[in-house]
Amino acid sequence: MRVLVILCVWMVWLFPSAATAHDPGLSSTSVTLDRSANRLEASALFLEDDVTGLDGVSAPDVYLEIAGARVAATRVESIEAPDRHIRTRWTFPLSVGRLEVGLLGLESLAPGHRHFLRIQDPAGNVLDEAVLDARRASVTISGDIAASSRFLDFFRLGVLHIVGGADHMLFLLILLVASPTRAHVGAIVTTFTFAHSITLIAGTLGWAQPSANLVEPLIAASIVVAAVLNLARRQRTKWRLVLTFVFGLFHGFGFSSALSDLAIGSGAALAIPLAAFNLGVEAGQLAIAAITLPLWTRLLTPNRRTRFGVPVASTAAACAGAFWFVLRTT
Secondary structure, eight states: OOOHHHHHHHHHHGGTTTTTSSSEOOOOOOEETTTTTEEEEEEEEEEESSTTTOOOOOOOOOOOEEEEEEOOOOOEEEOOOSSEEEEEEEEEEOOSSEEEEEEEEGGGSSTTTTEEEEEEEOOOOEEEEEEEEEOEEEEEOOOOOOOHHHHHHHHHHHHHHHOOOOHHHHHHHHHHHSSSSHHHHHHHHHHHHHHHHHHHHHHTSOOOOOOOOHHHHHHHHHHHHHHHHHHHOOHHHHHHHHHHHHHHHHHHHHHHHHHHHTTTSSSSGGGGHHHHHHHHHHHHHHHHHHHHHHHHHSSSSSSIIIIIIIHHHHHHHHHHHHHHHHHHHH
């Protein structure tokens, strides 16, 4: 009975995101505010797959709101890339001093979709930036960005990214449930963190950016390999740590795509977002592990975990990983 409870918990967590196993979407808007010319120009970038109700290259169902007024897009274009993008542009004559800028229609996208908004002057100096969602869809330009507020925005983005990425967490958890000791659990978490931090930084800074067509199937394959090793009772700590590190590198490239898609800047401007996002990812994975593992050990005795729990969970994980692998290679 307890094994069935465990299996149900895994399935309830997995299948809401079974289509892609990733978070519900990220998009960005860059706003150039030229007060001397009383003009504002904005450009929004969406992944085509993230935009609901899209017909060809028509505008996403999202509108710029400036000073309380809804502004229609002035131009829409399709960008051919590995992942098809839609770019929407707006221009707006300014006649107000205090300016509130936001997007209407974020609630029409997938629940949990986040949108990065950056506002700058014509010289490229950042006036304000924020991570928006359906509950917080606008920002008032102050010209004075609080570092703490910016840090919390990207920390929250990192937490939501890992919590919404079922494939990343499933890979880690399927290794942890077969860990024989707390020391082994700590070694797995530390190795995974170290590996994906390397490639998160490298990918975000542009030092190495393998194609998503390679990274995404390998992330799915990592789940299958880890699950099969569990089923084969291959518990050698050294080789499991090697597996965690190697596949952790590819998971890090998956994380880096989130910040890369947001076009949050380069050089020193990346320091706070990159650090906060990475810490958010770590906090999210530790929180899920802290909730899942005590539940796992409480519901099943060591003998039942070995005989029934690990095989059942591993079989479910292998099926999910295989499904995602096929989905991402066809």
